[in-house]
Amino acid sequence: MLTEKIWKIAVALIIIMPLFVDMGCRKQAKCGCDGDVLFELDKEPASVYFSETNAYFSPNLNPYATYYFCNPEEMYPKMAEYKSGDLLLVSGRVFWECNYLYSSSNYSYQTYYKVYMIYVTEITSDLYGKK
Numbered sequence: 001m002l003t004e005k006i007w008k009i010a011v012a013l014i015i016i017m018p019l020f021v022d023m024g025c026r027k028q029a030k031c032g033c034d035g036d037v038l039f040e041l042d043k044e045p046a047s048v049y050f051s052e053t054n055a056y057f058s059p060n061l062n063p064y065a066t067y068y069f070c071n072p073e074e075m076y077p078k079m080a081e082y083k084s085g086d087l088l089l090v091s092g093r094v095f096w097e098c099n100y101l102y103s104s105s106n107y108s109y110q111t112y113y114k115v116y117m118i119y120v121t122e123i124t125s126d127l128y129g130k131k
Contacts, residue, residue, distance in 0.1 A: 009063060023049040031098040033070035033117050038096065041067075043089040048123070050079050055120075057090060063091065064112045078123050092120040 030036045046057035046067075053090075055069040067090075069075060082088060100115035 001118070031096040031101045031117075033095055033119055034094060035095045035098075035117075037093045038116070039094050040092065041094060042091050043122075043124075044048045044091070045087060046090055047049065047085050048079065048082075048090065049084050050076065051084070052076050057088075060087070065114045065116060067094065067116045067118045070095075070117050075120050084119055086125065089122075089124050090120060091099060091122040092118045094118050 042061075044059050045061070046059045047054060048057040050056075050069075050072060053072060055072040056066055058064075058066050079088075095117045097115040097117050
């Protein structure tokens with residue numbers, strides 16, 4: 001009789017406990033250019049590679065990250081003053097790149113290589129305060 005009560009209490013606790021315990025499930029960040037802003041870059045030095053429809057860079061201080069432009073067509077007139085591969089200063093809002101985010105969630109380890117999207121707000125070659 002006592003063991004039957006203990007059994008019922010144990011079953012009730014197993015059913016009720018998940019309601020009070022945080023299971024560690026968290027919302028995945030929204031990716032892409034209309035997703036959640038991760039951080040902002042402010043005049044990050046990088047060699048920018050571009051065409052009329054595509055642009056990307058890896059910062060000089062972090063070669064294990066690649067940033068793809070959300071707005072390459074908008075920024076192309078400013079970039080056209082330079083050669084593809086020139087060292088430029090890039091500012092803008094940074095988001096996760098969707099393919100990277102989805103594939104990285106399939107692995108249990110964190111990789112050093114990161115892929116981002118960036119909505120560029122400013123791009124210049126004014127590296128040392130001189131034009």
